[in-house]
Amino acid sequence: MTAATIRPTAKRPRRHWKWWLFIVHRWIGIVTCLLFAIWFVSGLVMIYVPFPSLTRNEALAHLPPIDWGQVRTPPPMEGTERASLEMAGDHPVWRVSRWDGKEQTLSATNSTALGPADAAEAQHTAERFARAPVTAIETVERDQWTVAGGFNRHRPLWKATIAGPGGRILYVSSHTGAVVLDTSARERLWNWLGSVPHWIYLTVLRQDNAAWRQVVMWVSGLCIIGAVTGMWIGILRTRLGRRRFSQGRTTPYHGWMEWHHWTGLIGGLFLLAWIFSGWLSVDPFRLFASHGIGDAERIAYSGTAPFPPLALPSLAAGEPEARRVTLYRAAGRPLALVERQDGSSSVLDAATLSPANLDGTALVTAARRLMPGAPIVAVDRLTGPDTYWYEVGALPVLPVLRVRYGDPAATWAHIDPANGRLLGDLDRRRRLYRWAFDLLHKWDLNGLTLHRPAWDALLWLASLVGLATSVTGIWIGFRRLRH
Structure with a gap:
């Protein structure tokens, strides 16, 4: 050849x-x-x-002050993860969340269980929240703005159209009677050009x-x-x-x-x-995918000690303008979190109603129950954001305790030292996901997101080249x- x-x-x-x-x-x-x-x-x-949502600060800003004159009964705390006192229309209610995932709304006047919210109740709640009349009220199973699974426990939803400029629509849970979403015409319009096509998010x-x-x-x-x-x-x-x-x-x-x-x-x-x-x-x-810290471990961390009798008159006298009071346990201690209209909050000892002043050593000791059988290899007190504790364009909860465990998944737990709440956990897989998804998709390094418009400039430049x-x-x- x-x-x-x-x-x-x-x-x-x-x-x-x-x-x-x-x-x-x-x-x-x-x-x-x-x-x-x-x-x-x-x-x-x-x-x-961003996609429409109801943030904590938005909810507090629109909640009326608790009518302490009608509050006469505390909630049952046996088997309860937390119970929040707030107004539902003209009446104070306890919104009880149990460890088994069940939720219940009880009257704070006589402890009777309240049934599903009807149209009149939903309309009244929406009008109190928006401080404007409702022009239309209807039920929806799901629509473009409530299609996510997080709304499943509230379905069907009451959709209330608010009078006045802005095209405001509120969604009220039929189960709890609380407002769960607040949207405006501007948000909805821009999201048809933003999140909906970006996420392929058609209902x-x-x-x-x-x-x-x-x-x-x-x-x-x-x-x-x-x-x-x-x-x-x-x-x-x-x-x-x-x-x-x-x-x-x-x-x-x-x-x-x-x-x-x-x-x-x-x-x-x-x-x-x-x-x-x-x-x-x-x-x-x-x-x-990771298993994370399970419910049994979270219950062990919180504690199951009997809740002391709550001195409602003293609480009313000390916090007359409170918008929400949440009873819960953390590190074995019964606590009351008081939230106000401006977003500020205080943590009180539920027995004495004095400032709780949670001890960091006690929190770490309780944190051992989050990963039984695994040693704690390090405890860090973060006073500033880092690679794994951050928010885009804002500061996260600070200070925060990071507890690192010696388990096979190298789990980390983040605890708020101000109120003792477990804020979340990260294992090795989720930390890798932070780099593989969050960084490559959002470029959310603190050096950029906390120094805007540096972050905006990078995303605009890269997006314009990609668009070309x-x-x-x-x-x-x-x-x-x-x-």
Whole structure:
């Protein structure tokens, strides 16, 4: 066999895989570039308009002061995780949450269990909350803004349309009679351009969580293929050495193709990081699933000692403007958390109603019950945010105790030393997820998010480059399809 007959045979496989590389990128790119453009634009919207929710401070700001004159009975605390006293319309109620997940609303006047909220009660609650009349009240099982699973225990919901400017709509739980969501026309409009397309969050799909996860996984996976093949082709079609294209050019492309080539190379790593982390957002194949600290351990940490009689007249005299009072146990101590309209709070000893002044050593001792059989290897008191304790654009709860355990999963527990509450736990898998998803998708390092607009500038720059790659790809794909 001669060299002439060997040479074509040796080259054919190389031409073959390159041909497939170009074909796969071309046809996947026609679809994925449109998705990328939508995600880049919607992601920028989400920086400034998050998905509608009812925050703690919003709820406190709209709750009326507790009418202490009607409060005559304490809640049952046996088997109770917490019980919160607040107003429901014109009447004070105890909202009781049990360790088995069940919730109940009791009258704070006579301890009778209150049934599901009817239309009149929901309307009155909404009007007290909004300080404006309700123009329409209806029941909804779920809609675009209440499709998440967190609302399941409140369904069906009362949807109350509030009079006046702003297009305000409140959602009231039919089970507890409390307002669980507050939305405005502005929020809803911008979220149709932000969170809804970014998360593929249409009600018809999102109401089936398993189907929604599969769609996000496979659509993101297809986009990963488009991004990887594009980066590969971009590198193959770039010549920076002596062997350049005609007229000394480093790229063989012109016009829209040249713009697509260079923006893809420059922003390709950002694009690939975003789509890969977006794929991880639904934890495909449960790669980062962890058991965490269980309910039995949380109960052991809180304690089950009998709750002392609550001196309601003394509590009323000391906190006449309180919006919410929550009874709970932490580190074996019965406590009362008093919250006010401005968001401030105090922790009182439930027996004496004096400031609790929780002891850090006692909290750490109780924290041993969170991971029985595992030694505590370190305890840190954080007075500032760090890589694993942070919030985007704000400071997290500080100071905070971080208790590190020597269990196989290397679990960490975070405890609020001011009120003794367990704020959350992280094991090795969840800390890895913090890097694989949160960092690559949000770029949420404290050095950026606490020094805005540095964070905004980085996301805008990377998004605009990615958008340029997407838009040029859309136009190139349109011309390809047209011909």
